[in-house]
Amino acid sequence: MKDFPLLTLAAAAAAAAAAAFPAGFEQLSYQREAILAGEWWRLLTGHLVHASGTHLLWCSTAFLVLGASVEREMGRAYVGFLALSAVAVAAGLFVLMPRLSWYCGLSGIDTALFVHVLWREAEVERLRGGRLPLALALLAGLGLAAKIAFEYSAGLAVFAPTPDVAPVPTAHVLGVVAGVVGAALGGRRRDGLVGA
Amino acid sequence: MMTLKRTATVLGLALAAGVGSGLPATAAGLLRPVDAAYGDLEIAQHKVQVVINNGFAKTEVDQVFRNPHPSDLEARYSFPVPKQAAMSELSLWVDGRERLGEVLAKAEAQTAYEEEKGAGRDAGLAEKDSYRTFEVSVAPVRAGKEVRVRLVYYQPLDIDTGIGRYVYPLEEGGVDDARQQAFFLNDAAVGEAAFSMDLTLKSAAPVEAVLVPSHPEASVARTGDGGYRVALSSAGTMPLRRDFVVNYRLAGRPSSVELIPYREEGDKEGSFMAVVTPGDDLKRISEGSDWTFVLDVSGSMQGKLAALAEGVRKALGQLRPDDRFRIAAFNHSARWVVEPYTAATQENVGRAIALVEGLRPEGGTDLYAGIQLGLSGLEPDRTSAVLLATDGVANHGVTEHKRFLELMKRADVRLFTFVMGNSANTPLLEDLAKGSNGFSLNLSNDDAIVGQILLARSKVTHKAMHDVRLAVKGARVSELAPSEPSSLYRGDQLVVFGRYRDPGPATLRFTARVSGKPMQVDVPVMFPETDVRSPEVERLWALAKIEDLERQKRLGGDAAELEGAVRDLGVRYSLVTDHTAMVVMEDGRFAERGIERRNLARVGRERAAQRARAAAAPVSYAKAYSSSGLSASGSARLGGGGSVGPLFGLLSAGLAFGLPALRRRRR
Numbered sequence: 001m002k003d004f005p006l007l008t009l010a011a012a013a014a015a016a017a018a019a020a021f022p023a024g025f026e027q028l029s030y031q032r033e034a035i036l037a038g039e040w041w042r043l044l045t046g047h048l049v050h051a052s053g054t055h056l057l058w059c060s061t062a063f064l065v066l067g068a069s070v071e072r073e074m075g076r077a078y079v080g081f082l083a084l085s086a087v088a089v090a091a092g093l094f095v096l097m098p099r100l101s102w103y104c105g106l107s108g109i110d111t112a113l114f115v116h117v118l119w120r121e122a123e124v125e126r127l128r129g130g131r132l133p134l135a136l137a138l139l140a141g142l143g144l145a146a147k148i149a150f151e152y153s154a155g156l157a158v159f160a161p162t163p164d165v166a167p168v169p170t171a172h173v174l175g176v177v178a179g180v181v182g183a184a185l186g187g188r189r190r191d192g193l194v195g196a
Numbered sequence: 197m198m199t200l201k202r203t204a205t206v207l208g209l210a211l212a213a214g215v216g217s218g219l220p221a222t223a224a225g226l227l228r229p230v231d232a233a234y235g236d237l238e239i240a241q242h243k244v245q246v247v248i249n250n251g252f253a254k255t256e257v258d259q260v261f262r263n264p265h266p267s268d269l270e271a272r273y274s275f276p277v278p279k280q281a282a283m284s285e286l287s288l289w290v291d292g293r294e295r296l297g298e299v300l301a302k303a304e305a306q307t308a309y310e311e312e313k314g315a316g317r318d319a320g321l322a323e324k325d326s327y328r329t330f331e332v333s334v335a336p337v338r339a340g341k342e343v344r345v346r347l348v349y350y351q352p353l354d355i356d357t358g359i360g361r362y363v364y365p366l367e368e369g370g371v372d373d374a375r376q377q378a379f380f381l382n383d384a385a386v387g388e389a390a391f392s393m394d395l396t397l398k399s400a401a402p403v404e405a406v407l408v409p410s411h412p413e414a415s416v417a418r419t420g421d422g423g424y425r426v427a428l429s430s431a432g433t434m435p436l437r438r439d440f441v442v443n444y445r446l447a448g449r450p451s452s453v454e455l456i457p458y459r460e461e462g463d464k465e466g467s468f469m470a471v472v473t474p475g476d477d478l479k480r481i482s483e484g485s486d487w488t489f490v491l492d493v494s495g496s497m498q499g500k501l502a503a504l505a506e507g508v509r510k511a512l513g514q515l516r517p518d519d520r521f522r523i524a525a526f527n528h529s530a531r532w533v534v535e536p537y538t539a540a541t542q543e544n545v546g547r548a549i550a551l552v553e554g555l556r557p558e559g560g561t562d563l564y565a566g567i568q569l570g571l572s573g574l575e576p577d578r579t580s581a582v583l584l585a586t587d588g589v590a591n592h593g594v595t596e597h598k599r600f601l602e603l604m605k606r607a608d609v610r611l612f613t614f615v616m617g618n619s620a621n622t623p624l625l626e627d628l629a630k631g632s633n634g635f636s637l638n639l640s641n642d643d644a645i646v647g648q649i650l651l652a653r654s655k656v657t658h659k660a661m662h663d664v665r666l667a668v669k670g671a672r673v674s675e676l677a678p679s680e681p682s683s684l685y686r687g688d689q690l691v692v693f694g695r696y697r698d699p700g701p702a703t704l705r706f707t708a709r710v711s712g713k714p715m716q717v718d719v720p721v722m723f724p725e726t727d728v729r730s731p732e733v734e735r736l737w738a739l740a741k742i743e744d745l746e747r748q749k750r751l752g753g754d755a756a757e758l759e760g761a762v763r764d765l766g767v768r769y770s771l772v773t774d775h776t777a778m779v780v781m782e783d784g785r786f787a788e789r790g791i792e793r794r795n796l797a798r799v800g801r802e803r804a805a806q807r808a809r810a811a812a813a814p815v816s817y818a819k820a821y822s823s824s825g826l827s828a829s830g831s832a833r834l835g836g837g838g839s840v841g842p843l844f845g846l847l848s849a850g851l852a853f854g855l856p857a858l859r860r861r862r863r
Contacts, residue, residue: 058840058844058845065848065852066851068852069856114851117848117852121855124859128859130859133855133859136850136855140850144847147844153418167405
């Protein structure tokens, strides 16, 4: 049970439950005015609600895949990383985008997890001298950078069939920052992976 | 007043989701022989080109129909009247040449069409059936041959809270069986249409994102001038059953006034379109309220009720402890579903939802009875609102427009109407909302639901500007339309058209009241001697004026006098109205009949201007303003979500599990 991604599954289940709960979007989404009025929990819970079933499906799928991997690596520290990412993305949006009235979805956290895994894999392969895996990891990083650049330039999501929600690429940039910070803090734990 | 916002949310959700998941929608787009013995004509092409620029949208619908029958036929084409549409061009192609129509008084146009048709000559006729449909007749459609029909209409832009919305209506609303039988209900023929949509968006204000919620398969690309192009095409199996909806998000702009003028050199009068975008300092409402839901459960709601119940469930689930609710339903009569006002406890909400879910759609639509019931028993010491959800027309009991308005006058309550689909009696529902200082929200089944809901919600949770007026000091401005003061909710723009005689500097004065407190803003503007970049503004002014006159008629004005005024404006500015029609015939026949080619000249000016605009960068007419009353803070409020897709999922899986697996294998 040690490697069982309990927290990841619980968070994904919470996102699914929020979609089923009638008041979920209203009560939990990031809404600037409500946050200003003291409903600060939305900085955390805004990530759990989604604009549609499709939006939930893709955000949760990526979260389950990446979260399971990171939870296994980080252990108890994982909960801290998730909280840090959630707050960093939401607080960043609050400060950097004062005109953004609402936001929802796990993709900011997905991006943080993605960067964390990317950093981990690149570091492990660098120390092990695995050139091909290192190149593949760097390619994935370039893919992420291209995705965000496209979102900024075109105002559209890349191959994301969620026409009911406009992308907020700044959330993904903030996710990158959170992922880098988390990966740097989690560096010691990867020593074990390298030596394994 | 969280209650208000949530109720709006519910209704928006219910209505929008309801139609989306409800009845099999019927489609527009058929050219049907008038002689019912013959089957429908085939649609060889349905090409739509839209240009959004300079404050208005131009929609050009170019269609080719094929007559598979052995006889020449007269055929008729019908499509829903788009919101505030000035239908300006009807063309037929005869021997490869375009024949453009001219607008005459309706009876005169009908006679001319019948005579041309009777003489065996090519002819066409475009008429308007109130708020319901434009109907285009064509004769003859030669046996085994094709006929090409082209329509053009203009609409002022619909921008709310910084979000632009364009709808190309294709879905019939399902509220009029006879109409469906006559024009819409034939999926097989519709399914053969080769449909293409090409929308060009030019904007002086930066566009941040574009969404096509109705057709996610459409391609969206940014153009070199900072605009966007949306394209969708089908090789031959595109059912024309769904509205085409495009949303675009503008970058934040300060409080602004846009003045788009048109004046030819030497003209005595010019026209203008003024767009006022107020700032974002309307305060949030905090006290609890009483909510009355009035739900349409007539037969046309078949298939939509489950979703309507779901929407009500979501709304009730969000009421605050100091809010109360009750629910009425109506079809051929009205009755309470939940009454009296009930505290929004979990138990009460659960019981109410079960009752709403048990409603069954049937019968006619006694809208009057529904509203009358909803307005009864209001408590004067509480803030009250009535939310009416309907997709139809009043066809049972009291149906006179004037009686509805009188009913609303007797109540001190705001009415918010949620109008779903393309066939509802929008003028009536808008008049009712306006008369109570509420608002009316049109929803397509294909709208982006979350965005629409949040827009509605932000309106009802904030104080509104009432008694909003626009006046101009100087330039000898006259004929403002709309002439009546209005209310502006959060995110709304005020769009006013007018005429001016003296070019030169003037002051545009915007006045309103918020919570009884008056506010005023003066903005200096310049009315040019000559500006020929937007000749379409003249038609849009005439249409706004016509809508004003029609509203006066609905309110009980002198019908004969007002109809005459509408007819004169329609003929002069070549607009298809309830009292004018556009007739197409061979060019020589216009001269022989002594019909002045007003529209030909007007269209020539418009097309020349459109060519010039297409080649030029978008022009900004906006002028920012600031005052203590209407602050210059950013006005566009944006929303969105993080977005990942299957590609990101695959990349993630490869990274998280693929690379470690590869490592293990190499080890």
